[in-house]
Amino acid sequence: MKVALHGLSLKAEFFPQVQSLFKLLESFGIDVFITEPFDRQLRQLGNQSLKYWVLESPEDYSGLDFFLSIGGDGTLLDTVCVVGSREIPILGLNTGRLGFLATVATDKIEEAIGQLVNGNYQIESRTLLSLNSNRKLFHGLNFALNEFTIHKRDTSSMITVHTFIDGKYLNSYWADGLIVSTPTGSTGYSLSCGGPLITPGAKNFVITPVSPHNLNVRPIIVSDEAEISFEIEGRTDKFMISLDSRSTAISSDLKLSVKKEKFSAKLVKLPHYHFFDTLRQKLNWGFDMRN
Template sequence: MPLVNSPANPSHAVPAKIGSVVVFINRTKTDSQRIAVALKAFLDRKKIRQEWVETLPPQRNLFRKMGDLRESKADMVIAVGGDGTLLQAAHRFRGSPVPILGVNIGYLGFITSVTSEGIRRQLSRVLNGDFVVSERTAIEVLISGEKKAVAGWALNDAIITRGSNPHMISVNASIGKRRLTKYRCDGLIIATPTGSTAYSLAAGGPIISPECSVLTVTPICPQALTNRSVVIDSTEPIEIRLDRASGPAELQVDGMRIAKLENTHTITVKTASAPVPIAFLPEINYYDVLAEKLQWRGDGLSKPKYGHS
């Protein structure tokens, strides 16, 4: 089972054949019941040991309530939902070498691999070891400056945002020990390459090929219109502080709120020691996924709908 990238971290042993799985399922999806019944019957037929776990709904302190599945001895996690489902699975298995395979029954499914239409055929191949693992950079976040430090983790992004505060926030950022700048903005996104196609992209950040060892720092609606996204080496820690004059802000990781921020806090973001192993079918080409999911045309064949007469 080859690795897609040449990871800085040593590859882990994944059995050539999958004998046991955790199925992590988002039951709020329209098609989830039908898919669950079909998937269970299929896995039973293949004599695959299964543990079924459901996603948790959005709620206060979700980040801390997710429960830890790191000790699972399964050979693979099958996350059935959309990108949010795969993100929640990654949180619950963080640090674990068990690869996560996304089955898309959601809308975008950017980081998923298997489609609901092809589920039996594609899963048969995966169970026989016909898949690759992409080792995805994750980040760790630490808020210090209060009595008790708060720690977070993300596969996509850490976001310092004004939240419900109607005023702009002022954020001082430094990279390594070097000052970057002070942003006056709605927020600041620190994204991994995986997260580069999520909020960061919507805020004007670059798309980063998923196995690059970099992080991006992207302001949300900066008042200085010349502020742009910065791509930095993933070994460099990022330090962020709210300016003394800034209004309140909060910190979110992968779309979950983890703490309110004060200007006495220092937020440190650095690459996590263990990457997240995500399983893909070998023929999946990241750039095709980009073109398809982001609806790029570029074929020059389609005429504009309202051409000149």
């Protein structure tokens, strides 16, 4: 078995757990590969004895069975970008905080690796959003697992986002911005702006305004087979767009649309895990908060 590891900002306090992870993988006879950013982190933390190969070229990804994301949900989103259309299954080991996507706690790592080795898992296909424009953006990594957003660039007045579904006019949103979320992203930025929660397997997108001027405007759920396009207006000619945690400035003459990506993110689902369990644990559903 070949397993790759990726991390972005590993804290020194978690280095012992990473060392234990390497020893565990070695005990199972697993070949370990790591990304270049994670290699730099391990060197900074004083790595001298860990055995691995560094992924330096696209050919090095051939034959990988799993990608382990070491960090929080942000690291897992970055791992999705690293994997891209290769669709290598990803398992999130949570050294972060909330962990909607990176679900394996540090004290459960040994159990999780055992489940992988024994084939005791399922693979969930998560829908990705694809951004189309008349200019190359995000260095060609024009997809997102959570959401695409349009936002005003600074503290200027609100913007107007004219929105179309399959070419048919939907609405003009006078707001600070607009979010198009996947079911996976429905627990993130969209939720904080009043959007609904959607189960991961739903075939939908959510369009959620950010601080809308008209209070009767509400989020709307649309089919993920739809193409959603936008025309942006504002007092300034510069706006911000983002794909998950990656953002860039654009001008109003840029043509933008989003639709479902042709490939998907493959997330490893271990036994005894369910999306509803995560909602109860992370959002404190069912707890009496009056005490």
